[in-house]
Amino acid sequence: ETGVTQSPTHLIKTRGQQVTLRCSSQSGHNTVSWYQQALGQGPQFIFQYYREEENGRGNFPPRFSGLQFPNYSSELNVNALELDDSALYLCASSSGGKGPSPPGYTFGSGTRLTVV
């Protein structure tokens, strides 16, 4: 059973650029959530995808967008990068989605994004 894999592990971008982060969910999981963890903070929920549809969104602007593919892998796209977007971006997969199933989240190791 493979876990959650994220790529790239590190990335440096210039303010105003666009970035795409990728996540492969754990085998058997149909739900992917993305979190932003700023330095010294707890992770903040960005959004979740369930069966290729957005299934909830946190307090992030529209320049944060995502996709989920038929194999349940996912992308996080951030446009018009700002210095405050520098953070660790974590992907988590689960087999829940909608309904009261006991959650089992598996987190990836994250992508460290630095905006200069």
Place this chain on the structure above:
Amino acid sequence: AQSVTQLGSHVSVSEGALVLLRCNYSSSVPPYLFWYVQYPNQGLQLLLKYTSAATLVKGINGFEAEFKKSETSFHLTKPSAHMSDAAEYFCAVTLPFGNEKLTFGTGTRLTIIP
């Protein structure tokens, strides 16, 4: 909306001593609660979770936590600290229904003194 508060951003204990990391939650309905550990430059690893079964939950690496509804608490404990326990610990909450969004606390950095 649900939230968690972790009391103490930094906790130091001696090797072999009791570890106690505090977490209080706020939720309009009985929540699910989690403790995660994060080592430097790594993702989050689940230590344990409470999902409305037994109130005393045992996790990995000798950690356990007790759900106390009357105190709205879910404190993490370990009887004897080991050097390898040094890490950042996060308490998180989610609701049993909906999209399972996790709301995290701000974290507690645990330092082990040799």
